[in-house]
Amino acid sequence: MAVKVVDAEGKELAPTTAEKARRLLAQGKAELVSREPFVIRLPYTVELPERLEPEPLPGIGKRILLHICCGPCATYTVQRLREQGFAVVGFWYNPNIHPWQEHEQRRESAAKLAQEIDLPVIWYGRYEMPQFLRLVVGREKPGQRCALCYRMRLERTAQMATQGRFDAFTTTLLISPHQDQQLIHRESMAARYGVGFYFENFRRGWGERGRLTRQHDLYRQQYCGCIYSEWERYNGRSVEVLL
Numbered sequence: 001m002a003v004k005v006v007d008a009e010g011k012e013l014a015p016t017t018a019e020k021a022r023r024l025l026a027q028g029k030a031e032l033v034s035r036e037p038f039v040i041r042l043p044y045t046v047e048l049p050e051r052l053e054p055e056p057l058p059g060i061g062k063r064i065l066l067h068i069c070c071g072p073c074a075t076y077t078v079q080r081l082r083e084q085g086f087a088v089v090g091f092w093y094n095p096n097i098h099p100w101q102e103h104e105q106r107r108e109s110a111a112k113l114a115q116e117i118d119l120p121v122i123w124y125g126r127y128e129m130p131q132f133l134r135l136v137v138g139r140e141k142p143g144q145r146c147a148l149c150y151r152m153r154l155e156r157t158a159q160m161a162t163q164g165r166f167d168a169f170t171t172t173l174l175i176s177p178h179q180d181q182q183l184i185h186r187e188s189m190a191a192r193y194g195v196g197f198y199f200e201n202f203r204r205g206w207g208e209r210g211r212l213t214r215q216h217d218l219y220r221q222q223y224c225g226c227i228y229s230e231w232e233r234y235n236g237r238s239v240e241v242l243l
């Protein structure tokens with residue numbers, strides 16, 4: 001039986017057991033308030049810590065534009081952003097995915113997920129593969145080309161977010177342990193267009209991403225996206241050896 005405990009001012013404290021209450025009474029360390037219900041009073045006041053208000057969710061009342069690199073990476077990221085209170089709209093823009101058929105397979109997988117989770121998506125109309133290749137030519141080393149690749153996609157996302165009057169933008173790239181989070185963050189700073197980048201370490205949801213990907217039966221790509229990454233994936237060496 002739990003016994004109610006109050007301090008000298010009548011403030012209710014954590015309850016105790018009947019055995020402990022009887023011991024305190026016997027030792028003169030508490031006085032009996034009533035037997036039915038069993039209540040004891042301590043002879044001193046206890047300062048209780050102030051009850052902390054829960055932190056407000058960062059996304060309440062905000063619209064966020066989410067750059068989507070592929071269906072699997074969008075699974076957990078959308079779920080997490082919604083839990084944070086954001087109204088999420090997806091944005092598809094990936095001129096770095098080669099060849100075209102691979103781009104289409106990933107885009108269709110993202111569309112399947114969007115339909116299943118009721119996610120509105122803005123599909124960028126142009127496949128800017130030539131612009132991507134022009135951008136990275138001569139700078140094909142992994143770190144160099146990836147920085148440019150992030151910037152290109154984030155810049156377009158930021159531009160769309162500004163046009164659509166979103167409160168923030170972010171990217172599913174942040175969930176992948178194969179991507180460079182610090183570099184993504186740095187490039188997002190340069191790509192702002194007056195709208196804030198929402199950074200969160202979505203990697204904690206990597207395991208959940210796997211589970212959700214299987215649940216939605218989504219296509220899983222075998223390499224990052226560009227022709228260089230495809231060569232590296234199947235050759236096992238950095239493209240630097242070709243330069």
Ligand code: SF4
Nearest residue numbers: 146149224225226229
């Ligand atoms: S490896 Fe991935 S991130 Fe780097 S340039 Fe290629 S597609 Fe972009």
